[in-house]
Amino acid sequence: MGRKHSNPLAPDRRRFIAGMAALPFVQTAFSQQPQPSADPLPSWTVGALKQTIVDFVQRTTNPRSSDFVAPAERIATFDNDGTLWVEKPLPSEVYFMLAKVKDLAARDPALAQRQPYKAALEGDSAYFHEAGPKAILELFVRTHSGMSQEDFRAEVQRFLATARHPKLDRPFTALVYQPMIELLGWLRASGYETWICSGGDTDFMRAFARKVYGVAPERVIGSELKREVRREKGRLLVWRLPGIEAVNDKEGKPIGIDARIGRRPVLVGGNVMSGGDIAMMEYSKGRDGPSLQLLINHDDEEREFAYAEKDGASLDAARTHGFKVVSMRNDWQRVFGETGR
C-alpha cells in the first residue's frame, strides 16, 4: 500500500486504517509491522495482570508465535452483570422487573394483592428470602412474557432511557466498566469476535449491547423464554411465552456457547459472585491451544461495591485451573468512563 512511512496521515485516512484493523486478515498483516505505541488498555493499571492480557492478545494474533490462533477461532465470551457493568445492589434487569410490576399493577390492581407481586411492590425483601428463587422466577416470567419480541425490546429501551441506578444515581448504561470496554474494543481490533454470555434475558441484553458494548444482537447469549409464532393483522410475529426455555448460568453457559457459537472460547471474562462463570472458564480452558480466563474480583468498596462468594468457589476454581484474578481495586486505574471515578 506504500504508506508505511507516510505519516502524518490525513484524518480520513487514519479513520480508514483504524477501521481496517478490525479485519482479521489485515490485523495479521499489520502484526508483523512495529506496533503503535499507544496503550490499548489505558484504564488498566500497569502490572503483572495487565501484562498477562497484553502478552496473550499479542501472542495469539502473531502468526510467528507458537500460540497463534487462526482468526476464525478467535472467540471471546463475557459475562455481563458484574463483569461488564454493575450488578449491585441488584442486577439492572431486576429493577426493570420491579418497574414493570408497577405498570402491570396500575392496569390490574388485583395483582398488587397477590404474592410475589405484593412483596415486589412493597420492597419486602424478607418475603423473597423466604420464598426462594421460585418467587423471583415467577416475577421474571410474568414481566418478560406476553408480547412480541419487537415490543419487548422497545419496552427495555424505554426503561433504560429513563431509569437510574438507586445508589450511584446514573443511567444503568453509564455504569459499564471502562477497562472492559477498552478490552472489548482492543480484542475486536485484534480480530477477536466478542460475545456476551450471561444469565440475563437474551433480548433484554440485545436492547443495549450494540450501543453500549459494540456487540451485535446475534452475539448475545442469555437466558431464554419459550416462544411461538403468531399472526397479527396478517403479519407473522415471534411471541414471548410464559415459560423458561433455557437458563444461561453455570453449566448452562458452555451449552449456550456450544449451541450458539459451536466452538470453545479462547478468552473468557467472568466475575466472583455466585460461581456462575466457572463452567464457562473451564470449558475455555479445555480447548486445544492457548486460552485465557479473567475472573473479576469485586474488592473495590470505594469506587464500586465490595462483595465475595460465601463458599469462595470461583477463587478456588481460579487457583485450581489457573484463571487470572482481576482485582478491581488494584488492576483498574478507573472503573467508570465518564466521571473517571
Place this chain on the structure above:
Amino acid sequence: MGRKHSNPLAPDRRRFIAGMAALPFVQTAFSQQPQPSADPLPSWTVGALKQTIVDFVQRTTNPRSSDFVAPAERIATFDNDGTLWVEKPLPSEVYFMLAKVKDLAARDPALAQRQPYKAALEGDSAYFHEAGPKAILELFVRTHSGMSQEDFRAEVQRFLATARHPKLDRPFTALVYQPMIELLGWLRASGYETWICSGGDTDFMRAFARKVYGVAPERVIGSELKREVRREKGRLLVWRLPGIEAVNDKEGKPIGIDARIGRRPVLVGGNVMSGGDIAMMEYSKGRDGPSLQLLINHDDEEREFAYAEKDGASLDAARTHGFKVVSMRNDWQRVFGETGR
C-alpha cells in the same frame, strides 16, 4: 486512497482490495464509485429473475436509495437441503444416518434385528412409509447422540470425505448449487451476513458449512439435540443427549432466527418440497423495510431432479405474499460447479 485509476493492479494489491470489499463500511464507500463490470452472478440466466436479485442487492446497499439497508441489518438466511445442495433422492444427512446404523450394528449385532434399524439396514422403505416420522426420528436421535460435540463433528467430516451420492456418484459436498454459491459470495461482498437456517442437525451442517459455503459455525441454525455438560479426564465436554431440543422447520425457523440472530432477515432463500420455508419467508416479508424471498422450484429433471409439493403450498404462498420463484431449469445457466452440468 488515490488508486481509482491505477490499473493494472499488482496481484497482491488486487487480493487486498477484494478482501476489503467484504467490509460493510468499505462496501458503502465503494458503492458510490462506478461498479466493476464483471457479472457477480455468472451462473444465473440473464432475465427478469436475475435482474430482480441484482436490483435488490444494489438498492439495499446504495446509501442514496430509499431502500438502503444499514450494514448492521443486512441479514440473509438460506435453507440448506434443496436450496444450497441436492436433497434427492434423500437428504445427505439420511445417508449419514444409514451409514452410522451399519457401524452401530457391526458393534452390536442385536440392533440389526430390531426396528427401525432392521428396516434401515435392509433398505425397507415400505416399513418407514408405514411407521411414519417417529421411526425416522428414532434413527436420527440414535445416530446423532451419545458422544461429545467434538467427536460428532469429526464423525461427520469422515463421512463426507468418503461418501458419494447414490445417483450422481459424486461427494455430497460437490453437489452444491453453483448459482447459490455465487449469490452467497456476492451478498457477503455487499456487506450481508449470510446464515444457514435449515432442518438438518446444526452440528452436521457446521462440519462443512465454512469450507463449502463460507459460512462460519456460529451462523448455522438447525435442529438440535438436548445437551449436557460432562467431565472426562478432568476436561469439560458438551455431550449430545438422545432427545430433541428443537426442530428447525416450518414455524420453527422464525423462532430459530429470532433466538440466534435477533432480527428479521432482509433476504431469504428456500425451496419447494414440503412447505418448510414458508414461515421463514413470511417472517422476512414482515420486516419494516425492503425484503426479498427466493423460492427455488425443482423443475429440472435433466440436470438435477424434478419434484413438487403435493399440496402446492409453497408456490401458493409465493403468489399470495410475492416471493420470487426461481426456476432451476430457466434461471440457472448451470447447476453444479466443477462439471458445468
